[in-house]
Amino acid sequence: MDPVIVVGAGPVGLSLALALTRRAVPVVVLDEGSGQDEVRSARTAVLSPDTAGFLARLGCTPTPHEGGGWTAWRTMRRRHPERRVEFAAGDSDPGVVAPRSPLHVPQHVLTRRLRAALTDERLAQIATDSKLDALEQDETGLTAHTRGPGSAPAHSETGTWWRGSHLVGCDGPRSTVRKLLEVRFPGRTAVERHAVAALRAELPWPGEAALHLSPSPGEEVTARPLPGDLWRIDWLLPPRGDLVTPDALVARIRDTLALWCGRTPPYELLDTGVHTVHHRLALRWRAGRAFLAGDAAHLLGALGTQGLDEGLRDAENLAWKLALAWHRHAPDPILDSYQAERRAAVAARLRAADQALPLVRSNGGWPTVRRSLLPGAARGLDALLTDGRLGNGPLGAPPVYADSPLTPPAPPSSVPAGTAPGAQVVDVPVTAPDGSAARLRDRLGRDLLVLLVAPGTCVWDRRHWMSAGLMPRLAAAVAALPVRAELLVTEGYPGAAAHTVLLVRPDGHLVAAMEGVRPAELYACADASRGAATVPPQATAENATKAEGRASARR
Numbered sequence: 422m423d424p425v426i427v428v429g430a431g432p433v434g435l436s437l438a439l440a441l442t443r444r445a446v447p448v449v450v451l452d453e454g455s456g457q458d459e460v461r462s463a464r465t466a467v468l469s470p471d472t473a474g475f476l477a478r479l480g481c482t483p484t485p486h487e488g489g490g491w492t493a494w495r496t497m498r499r500r501h502p503e504r505r506v507e508f509a510a511g512d513s514d515p516g517v518v519a520p521r522s523p524l525h526v527p528q529h530v531l532t533r534r535l536r537a538a539l540t541d542e543r544l545a546q547i548a549t550d551s552k553l554d555a556l557e558q559d560e561t562g563l564t565a566h567t568r569g570p571g572s573a574p575a576h577s578e579t580g581t582w583w584r585g586s587h588l589v590g591c592d593g594p595r596s597t598v599r600k601l602l603e604v605r606f607p608g609r610t611a612v613e614r615h616a617v618a619a620l621r622a623e624l625p626w627p628g629e630a631a632l633h634l635s636p637s638p639g640e641e642v643t644a645r646p647l648p649g650d651l652w653r654i655d656w657l658l659p660p661r662g663d664l665v666t667p668d669a670l671v672a673r674i675r676d677t678l679a680l681w682c683g684r685t686p687p688y689e690l691l692d693t694g695v696h697t698v699h700h701r702l703a704l705r706w707r708a709g710r711a712f713l714a715g716d717a718a719h720l721l722g723a724l725g726t727q728g729l730d731e732g733l734r735d736a737e738n739l740a741w742k743l744a745l746a747w748h749r750h751a752p753d754p755i756l757d758s759y760q761a762e763r764r765a766a767v768a769a770r771l772r773a774a775d776q777a778l779p780l781v782r783s784n785g786g787w788p789t790v791r792r793s794l795l796p797g798a799a800r801g802l803d804a805l806l807t808d809g810r811l812g813n814g815p816l817g818a819p820p821v822y823a824d825s826p827l828t829p830p831a832p833p834s835s836v837p838a839g840t841a842p843g844a845q846v847v848d849v850p851v852t853a854p855d856g857s858a859a860r861l862r863d864r865l866g867r868d869l870l871v872l873l874v875a876p877g878t879c880v881w882d883r884r885h886w887m888s889a890g891l892m893p894r895l896a897a898a899v900a901a902l903p904v905r906a907e908l909l910v911t912e913g914y915p916g917a918a919a920h921t922v923l924l925v926r927p928d929g930h931l932v933a934a935m936e937g938v939r940p941a942e943l944y945a946c947a948d949a950s951r952g953a954a955t956v957p958p959q960a961t962a963e964n965a966t967k968a969e970g971r972a973s974a975r976r
Contacts, residue, residue, distance in 0.1 A: 488526030608701030725809030755952030839916015
């Protein structure tokens with residue numbers, strides 16, 4: 422088959438392309454730029470643990486000198502501390518109460534790492550200086566035309582024609598792909614404005630991020646650390662205020678540092694800018710064989726919500742589905758689930774932010790926010806403003822795809838597992854049948870996962886537990902599934918009883934949890950997770966029985 426064409430070489434497009442090549446899908450990335458990423462210290466990304474995990478599985482985690490997590494998050498009101506959240510260390514057990522820190526990284530560092538990894542992939546081609554200007558679809562694929570010196574077999578003086586099986590537009594807010602597909606992009610302009618500065622200085626709380634509410638009436642300042650005493654500092658601006666002059670920004674910097682440190686400490690100003698937040702959502706994310714992802718599909722960012730977080734979730738969600746469809750291991754409806762899941766998740770995030778914004782920013786609005794968004798919760802305004810930045814609540818928590826077309830009806834043997842179907846699974850220690858140990862999140866990204874909760878397994882040699890109890894039947898049932906799956910074992914899973922079997926999607930969302938080994942139900946759930954109609958339970962049971970016989974013969 423022809424390669425998948427990815428338009429746009431930002432973090433979303435590059436991560437999608439890299440995830441596809443890791444699934445043996447060839448890709449062509451059409452990069453309008455020269456391939457040299459602009460270094461902007463004031464342009465950074467704050468990524469939730471789930472999207473940071475996605476980058477880690479791609480091998481693109483920044484080094485400790487480039488970016489990393491925080492030791493804590495603090496909130497101050499006027500001159501007084503109000504709240505402090507300590508984060509767990511990176512290697513802490515998930516049972517530890519402390520939450521995991523977000524990952525803070527300069528965007529040019531992330532882009533450079535992704536580009537370098539993709540350049541090493543045999544199945545990837547990056548065509549720089551290639552501006553898309555035409556797109557045609559047919560029954561077997563699509564054809565894209567670019568202007569510029571990008572190299573390709575079908576190159577002529579008037580441009581280059583590219584043939585692909587599918588195309589994904591990751592080409593930003595002014596997406597050419599979206600315009601060629603004639604997809605509307607409604608929403609709101611200039612929802613928030615922030616003055617931004619990147620500087621090097623010694624602040625009183627090294628390694629801790631801070632939200633300072635009302636240092637002066639109506640002000641809101643956020644400080645987020647990077648390695649080497651680097652800081653990104655954001656000041657909320659009036660929606661329709663005057664332009665921020667260099668002198669005015671320097672005055673803000675000096676006043677803020679003096680307030681925090683008691684005097685203005687020595688500092689090195691590295692970069693400045695003004696960031697304007699827009700809220701927009703494309704009406705369609707799929708048009709035939711073409712898709713939208715990242716800023717081409719949505720814009721958000723108010724109240725600490727993270728647009729790149731959602732873009733990377735788009736990439737991870739679409740990559741495994743597109744790979745199954747490309748290899749003809751799943752029917753076309755699996756691709757419809759991308760829009761059904763991701764657009765609904767981003768729409769919910771935008772709706773929560775849009776409902777809270779006018780109330781949070783207006784005098785006397787907080788009681789209404791608490792009643793409408795957090796009924797019955799005794800939480801403060803600072804908690805809501807923190808949620809989007811730390812990945813909690815309606816503004817920041819990872820999405821739950823409970824209403825996804827890939828989430829099957831609860832099987833008869835369904836049991837509670839502490840994780841709802843469609844939600845992300847908890848990262849627990851696991852053991853593979855070959856005896857290797859890992860974290861559950863490290864096994865995501867390729868195949869379905871079948872996880873058996875089997876307390877006490879770690880004290881036995883694998884030669885014994887692989888041939889005892891439920892394992893022979895479960896291994897046979899996994900071998901009979903309609904798609905590839907990896908069998909894993911864990912000592913325990915929060916909220917799950919012993920002998921619970923969890924079926925997990927490649928992107929870490931739970932398909933179903935069932936009691937014991939139920940070959941027909943496991944088959945049906947695996948089939949539903951790839952967008953296929955399930956076969957009769959009798960047939961699946963027969964398949965599992967045959968596979969179990971073959972597995973027994975091999976043993």
